Amino acid sequence: MREKEAWVMNGFLGIFVMAILLAGTVFGFIHQEFVLGGIALIIAITLGSGITIIQPNQSIVVIFMGKYMGSIRQEGIVITVPFSIRRTISLRVRNFNSKRLKVNDVNGNPIEIAAVIVFKVVDSAKAVFDVDRYEQFVEIQSETAIRHVATKYPYDTFEDVELTLRGNAEEVSEKLTTELQKRLTVSGVQVIEARLTHLAYSTEIAQAMLQRQQASAIIAARKQIVEGAVGMVQDAIDKMEKDGIVDLDDERRAAMINNLLVSIVSDNGTQPVVNTGSLYQ
Template sequence: MSERPLSTLPGIPMLLVLLLVTLSIPVVFILKLILLGIPLAIGVFLCWFGFFVVQPNTAAVIQLFGDYKGTVRNEGLRWANPFYSKQLVSLRIRNFESSKLKVNDLEGSPIEIGAIVVWQVVDSAEAVFSVDSYEHFVHVQTEAALRQSATSYPYDMHDGHTISLRSHTKEIADHLQKEIQERLTSAGVQVLEARISHLAYAPEIAQAMLQRQQASAIIAARSKIVEGAVSMVHMALEQLAEKGVVQLDEERKAQMVSNLLVVLCGERSTQPIVNAGSIY
């Protein structure tokens, strides 16, 4: 059931009219117009219950004995049939932070994940009639979508082409927003933004995963150091040969390369040994 507008009367003019009619009722009874005064008094009394207030960014869902008549979004004091029942629905932008969920990622590693969702009601009729409680529906479906998103990606990236939860925040946020929106469309809710607010390995494997990350970082650093060292050794040999500083045979070149690599790649500072005699 989709929302449809309902026309109502402005409240201030109706208030003035009812005040005038109410003040005229004693005059009717003074004139002994009993048959006119009693129905008039009952009608005016019931009309006073037709007033209701619609605040900014709020919609009033109107029903008549269970039949949906329409939605009023005109803010201010309004008047409608006093037999109408009015249910106010907030159209303001709201946010919701999920609890920290413990799930398994794509590789089966247990992780903890949480999200923040920014949402608002865009169809008041669907929000009221499609689900029992649209706020509770938003909370439950958000956690369901978050679980699905967490199991679709690995926690960390192992190559340059894999989308992971930790490194591709924008892609994960777009996927999460799409998953939540698909679940909440039937409740008349629009998801404006969805982002991960908490992401960590589960405590039972956090230490092991930290060691793996440290090992990966050490390997990457070592690879960079070796790459730079080889480049520097190559440059040194080329410049020695180009400028004719010293002529080295293949054995001496190999020894020089070995010594330079030890100096450049070693974790500790080296202690040089000065050879006072011939290099041969």
């Protein structure tokens, strides 16, 4: 069901008409014109039953005898379908903070995750008729979307080619917003933003995963250091041979490469050994 505009009359004009009708009622009763006075009174009561006051950023859903008559977004005082049921729906921007959910990431590691969802109602008819209690619907679907997105990515990794929950917060938030919007379209709700507010390993594995994370960081750092050292040694050897500084055979080339790599890669400062003999002694 889609939102449509309900019939409305300017509220001040309606009150003016009601005043005239009530005056006609009094006039009719005074002059014993009871039929005329009764008709004027009935019309005045009928119009009065349709008086509605609408606050800014609110929508009134009008229901008459079980039928949806339309919605009113015009703020102020209006007169709509008499004797109708009118439900007020807030169009203001709201946010929902999810609970801390325990889920498994794509690698099967248990993590704790939570998010804040910023949303607003854009179709009051869908919010009232297509779902039962749309606020609760938003909460349940938000938690479902958070769980689904969390299971698609690892908590963390040191490979740049892969998205992670910890390292790619913006991308994950966009994925969560898209996922949640698909689920909430049926309820007439627009998701403005969805962003992670809490992300951590579960307490039972937090210490073990911290050690694993530290080990992975050390390995990744060592890999980068070795790659850089190899490049530096290659540049140094090429430079010396190109400039004719030294002419090395294969054995001495290997020894120099070994010494340079040890000097660059070593955690502690290396102690130089001064050779006072010939190159081969």
